[in-house]
Amino acid sequence: MSVLGDIAATYRGPRKVVRRHLAAGPREDRALAVLMGACVVVFIAQWPRLAREAHLAGEALGELLGGALMAWLFIAPLLFYGLGFVAWLVARAMGARLSPYDARMALFWALLASTPLILLNGLVAGFVGPGPGLTLVGALWLAVFLWFWVSGMAAGWRGT
Structure with a gap:
């Protein structure tokens, strides 16, 4: 199945x-x-918010985009690999028989699958700005991301 279909x-x-x-x-x-696909989409989702911030502060947009590029394409993947390792350790402590790859893939897929809501969050942040709408969309994304991650970890749990 295609990525979008998945x-x-x-x-x-x-x-x-x-x-x-x-x-x-x-x-x-x-x-x-x-x-990396998820990180690229998250980086793109930041563009409307960064454009708004640059306009309101009178800053150069290129500098903000460069910082977001560095954060999402070079630093965030390392952090997600670390988080996947910690998730594997926690699952092992709870008696799971999943591999480190299973834990990483569950986390990475949860991030990629929740990117439509991340894109929505970026649009709301860029066009509406801070407020209850942005908080609601952010909370919705967090809930969906956690749902996908926990479900993915359960799928990798051997014996279920």
Whole structure:
């Protein structure tokens, strides 16, 4: 299935989609591609907010975009790999028999699958600005991201 089809299917049943990805076997190139794709989309989602901030502050947009590029394409992937390792350690402490790859893929896929809401959040931040609408969209994204991540971890949990 295509990436967009998988993202849409994740909103209907995240555990099934992650289980299918994990059944293909551990391939770190696929996990890295999913993570980098998610980070690129998150970077693009920042553009409206950064344009608004640059306009209101009278700053150069290029500098803000450069900082966001560095953060999302070079630093964030390292942090997500670390978070995936910590998630694996916590799952192992709870008795899970999932591999580190399973934990990473569940996290990376949750981030990529929740990018439509991240894009919406970026649009609201750029066009509406701070307020209850931005808070609502951000809370919705967080809830969906956690739902996808927990479901993905459960899909990787051996014996379920």
